[in-house]
Amino acid sequence: MPSHIQKLIAEGEHQQLDFKFGITDSKKIARSLAAFANTDGGRLLLGVKDNGSIAGVRSDEEYYMVEAGASLYCRPEVYFEMKEWEENGRTVVEIIIPKSFSGPHSAPDKEGNYRVYVRVGDENYPANGVLRKVWKKQHDPKGVYIEYSVAERTLLAYLEIHGEITLSGFRKLSGYSNQRCEHILADFMVLNIIRMNYSATGVFFTLNPDYRSDDLSPSNDAKSDH
Secondary structure: OOOHHHHHHHHOOEOOEEEEOOOOOHHHHHHHHHHHHHOOOEEEEEOEOOOOOEOOOOOOHHHHHHHHHHHOOOEOOOOOEEEEEEEOOEEEEEEEEOOOOOOOOEEEOOOOOEEEEEEEOOEEEEOOHHHHHHHHHHOOOOOEEEOOOHHHHHHHHHHHHHOOEOHHHHHHHHOOOHHHHHHHHHHHHHOOOEEEEEEOOEEEEEEOOOOOHHHOEOOEOEEEOO
């Protein structure tokens, strides 16, 4: 019967699982820790190559680099659990990062500037302006209120017909500034009316499949008090 680690390796890398052959940079691992905490949580398997082969942890220094990444280079600090497993005489460390509700967490980029990261598929990406506004609005005690004006109706109608839109596409469609468009998209995301998606070419927005056009009307503005 496959072991716990063998079962995880069989899944391959994905949004909640990453393989790390070794750690040589606490700041780099901090980006992964922050991305997992900001998204859906997940696991890092330390001592496993990208192809899934088990190399084993090479030195105790790697443990301390993870701890330093979480406590010194994640703002705020990221909580994690660490478990050791033996596979064919080699040690694999499972680092478990739960989804955080005390974030968003930031970590330094390659230039040392702190940025908020999210985990999408098997990659870490800097959070864009829309997502940062979503987090801010979710913590706003006043909640979110959308005036169902022409721009909002046009956006929803466009998505019903075309399926998706980018931030720049919405900016052209509405004629609004980048900041205003980000706020509108963030409001709809907080209300779970639209969703943000990542692809190889960038970020785009789609309607929540559960959304119904008769849920909103000019006389039925949307409000969320969380």
